Amino acid sequence: MRSEASRARHSSNIVLSQAALKKNIRFIRQRVGEHPVISSVVKANAYGHGIDTFVPMAEKAGIHHFSVASGHEAEEVLDACAPESRVMIMGILYDQDLPWVIDHGVEFYVYALSTLEKVIAVARERGKPARVHLEVETGCNRTGFSPDGFGKALTLLKRHGKQLEFAGLCTHMAGAESLSNNFRIQRQMERFEEFKKIVSKRKLKPERFHVGCSAAVLAYPEYSMDMVRVGTLQYGFWPGPDMRNLWEMNHRKTKKESPLARIMTWKTDVMDLKDVAKDEFIGYGTAYQAYQDMRIAVMPLGYSNGYPRGLSNKGQVLIRGRKAPIVGLINMNVFMVDVSHIPDCAIGDEVVLVGRQGKNSISVRSFSEFANQLNNEMISRLPTAIPRKVAR
Numbered sequence: 001m002r003s004e005a006s007r008a009r010h011s012s013n014i015v016l017s018q019a020a021l022k023k024n025i026r027f028i029r030q031r032v033g034e035h036p037v038i039s040s041v042v043k044a045n046a047y048g049h050g051i052d053t054f055v056p057m058a059e060k061a062g063i064h065h066f067s068v069a070s071g072h073e074a075e076e077v078l079d080a081c082a083p084e085s086r087v088m089i090m091g092i093l094y095d096q097d098l099p100w101v102i103d104h105g106v107e108f109y110v111y112a113l114s115t116l117e118k119v120i121a122v123a124r125e126r127g128k129p130a131r132v133h134l135e136v137e138t139g140c141n142r143t144g145f146s147p148d149g150f151g152k153a154l155t156l157l158k159r160h161g162k163q164l165e166f167a168g169l170c171t172h173m174a175g176a177e178s179l180s181n182n183f184r185i186q187r188q189m190e191r192f193e194e195f196k197k198i199v200s201k202r203k204l205k206p207e208r209f210h211v212g213c214s215a216a217v218l219a220y221p222e223y224s225m226d227m228v229r230v231g232t233l234q235y236g237f238w239p240g241p242d243m244r245n246l247w248e249m250n251h252r253k254t255k256k257e258s259p260l261a262r263i264m265t266w267k268t269d270v271m272d273l274k275d276v277a278k279d280e281f282i283g284y285g286t287a288y289q290a291y292q293d294m295r296i297a298v299m300p301l302g303y304s305n306g307y308p309r310g311l312s313n314k315g316q317v318l319i320r321g322r323k324a325p326i327v328g329l330i331n332m333n334v335f336m337v338d339v340s341h342i343p344d345c346a347i348g349d350e351v352v353l354v355g356r357q358g359k360n361s362i363s364v365r366s367f368s369e370f371a372n373q374l375n376n377e378m379i380s381r382l383p384t385a386i387p388r389k390v391a392r
């Protein structure tokens with residue numbers, strides 16, 4: 001094993017701002033009020049921010065509940081979080097993982113009767129209750145109990161109170177970030193109310209009702225209930241153009257500054273410089289032809305390092321505070337940018353791929369529009385190998 005100190009340097013790095021996170025959490029808290037628990041959604045390696053770096057940052061910002069999409073991710077959070085923090089699995093959990101999940105007090109969604117029966121058996125065997133959230137189907141049509149199965153699940157819950165703790169009743173909104181979906185969200189909330197009525201008729205009470213995601217915090221704070229599950233927003237991104245527009249329109253007169261701050265800055269440095277004569281092609285094939293004598297800088301990363309290939313000939317990076325446009329295709333592990341207008345550019349210069357440098361800034365949104373990718377898709381694919389560190 002090589003020691004940490006002798007590890008080879010990676011070709012890019014991600015810096016996370018504690019101050020930005022604090023600002024975003026404060027904004028979310030303002031929106032939902034004092035009562036609801038804010039569950040920090042850290043699936044997909046904390047949306048690319050890095051679970052092991054991000055989780056302690058969130059704890060420092062007052063978060064003690066984390067949501068993930070799988071048993072595998074729950075394990076990563078358990079390794080990173082404080083003993084008092086809670087972890088909740090909203091998605092896939094295999095039967096083979098039930099024993100350790102129950103042993104560690106990890107909460108999890110149940111959306112099928114057959115699972116609930118297995119959970120009861122494992123909880124009995126481990127001598128510890130399982131903390132289950134019953135997910136109900138209200139119109140998203142991915143996972144969730146229909147009213148019929150739900151009734152049976154409640155019967156099991158009543159009968160096996162020693163093995164099952166009713167930690168939550170929940171559902172997921174089907175696209176709350178688009179205002180044109182409003183009618184569908186309203187119908188979902190009506191159906192959720194029906195499920196709540198069934199629960200209270202059976203004289204049961206979950207610890208928490210929860211339905212809200214980032215867009216709900218912005219567009220439907222009245223549905224914050226006992227907990228909101230927030231991903232996108234806590235990282236400082238708007239969950240879609242409608243949500244940003246809604247906020248801007250409501251605050252046009254009173255406030256100028258955005259209530260959100262991007263946590264992530266993604267950086268690399270100039271690998272090499274080269275003069276290219278007019279009419280030469282740059283990189284593979286004929287994707288880019290020099291229209292004049294040019295000076296180009298080579299970047300030491302490519303699509304295998306998480307830089308979207310769709311930015312070929314389209315994206316920009318920041319060098320010495322100025323924008324440098326990408327020329328040619330994004331290769332597997334290099335790409336080139338035009339620095340003809342930045343004459344003092346030198347090998348080793350800092351390059352900002354996402355974030356601010358001097359007066360200029362490159363947003364993830366600018367990527368998405370070019371590459372036709374959602375913010376979340378691009379950041380959640382940032383390789384785990386990129387080192388992450390925290391800045392104030």
Ligand SMILES: *Cc1c(COP(=O)(O)O)cnc(C)c1O
Nearest residue numbers: 041090172213214229230231232
């Ligand atoms: C991903 C996810 C969330 C968080 O969504 P954001 O829009 O990023 O806040 C909430 N709930 C469930 C069930 C999810 O899968």
